[in-house]
Amino acid sequence: MLAKRIIPCMDIKNGRVVKGVQFENLRDAGDPVSLAKEYNRQGADEVSFLDIMASVESRDTVLELVKTVSKELFIPFAVGGGIRTVDDARAILQAGAEKVSIGSAAVINSSLIDEAVQQFGAQAIVLSIDAKKNPTMDSGYELYINGGREATGLDALDFAKKTAAGELLLNAIDADGTKTGYDIAGTKLFSEALTIPVIASGGAGSPEDILAVLTEGKADAALAASIFHYGKYTIADVKAYLRKNDVEVRQ
Numbered sequence: 001m002l003a004k005r006i007i008p009c010m011d012i013k014n015g016r017v018v019k020g021v022q023f024e025n026l027r028d029a030g031d032p033v034s035l036a037k038e039y040n041r042q043g044a045d046e047v048s049f050l051d052i053m054a055s056v057e058s059r060d061t062v063l064e065l066v067k068t069v070s071k072e073l074f075i076p077f078a079v080g081g082g083i084r085t086v087d088d089a090r091a092i093l094q095a096g097a098e099k100v101s102i103g104s105a106a107v108i109n110s111s112l113i114d115e116a117v118q119q120f121g122a123q124a125i126v127l128s129i130d131a132k133k134n135p136t137m138d139s140g141y142e143l144y145i146n147g148g149r150e151a152t153g154l155d156a157l158d159f160a161k162k163t164a165a166g167e168l169l170l171n172a173i174d175a176d177g178t179k180t181g182y183d184i185a186g187t188k189l190f191s192e193a194l195t196i197p198v199i200a201s202g203g204a205g206s207p208e209d210i211l212a213v214l215t216e217g218k219a220d221a222a223l224a225a226s227i228f229h230y231g232k233y234t235i236a237d238v239k240a241y242l243r244k245n246d247v248e249v250r251q
Helices: 032-042 063-070 086-094 104-108 112-120 156-161 184-193 207-215 235-244
Strands: 005-013 016-021 024-030 047-051 077-080 099-102 125-133 141-145 150-155 167-172 198-201 221-224
Touching: 005 032, 005 198, 005 235, 016 032, 024 032, 032 047, 032 063, 032 235, 047 063, 063 077, 063 086, 077 125, 086 099, 086 112, 099 112, 104 112, 104 141, 112 125, 125 156, 141 156, 150 156, 156 184, 167 184, 184 198, 184 207, 207 221, 207 235
Parallel strands: 005 047, 005 221, 047 077, 077 099, 099 125, 125 167, 167 198, 198 221
Antiparallel strands: 005 016, 016 024, 125 141, 141 150
16 A cells, blocks of 8 residues: 655745635745745655636746745645646746646646646646535535636536546545545545545644545545644654554655
8 A cells, every 4th residue: 555645735825825714814824935845854745836826817826936945845846726738737847846736727628637648647747626515416526616716517526537637636625724624525435436546635633634534535645734834733743643543654
């Protein structure tokens, strides 16, 4: 079994790390360069960087900031936000990221991920889905775009099943920023239905929450923000707890 991954997520707005609840009421969480250096030091398995307003404001991810952050990291670095074309993805990878995360644009342009995978390989492409509970959908989850602001009318799981991406980042809108735990049932649903790794996102409030989503939820990786940004727990705290509960993690 592959080791489970712990991934701190930096949501970026105007060059600063921010965090909100259900994608709203954003508050400042620090400098992305300083946080990246600290997470690298703490032993994070990857770092996720998301320019959360790029799709909404129809502008490019800040490449210079990506370049600066990538110089501080010696672990995989995934970048998303405002990636609308293969050329956008190429620019992000050339700026120092190992992976690009594509969300809204994958819905708007159904061939984008296929084209990106052909160019860069599936291992470099992450499909990012913002899913919200909706009992009218066959899976119980509707796909949203534009930072979780716009419903698409599409079944989130059906959409995920069709992707050529190498990983799925599952953003649970209902749990985002609440620190009351991940959507375990939803994560398990996606993890069991898909053949690619699933990264769980939304709701982490404690090491216990992370343990639950990696075991009960069957996620391959757990993404978290608030618990790390504000110093409540370190990466080492979480990994030590997981090891005590027989979950394999990297050093």
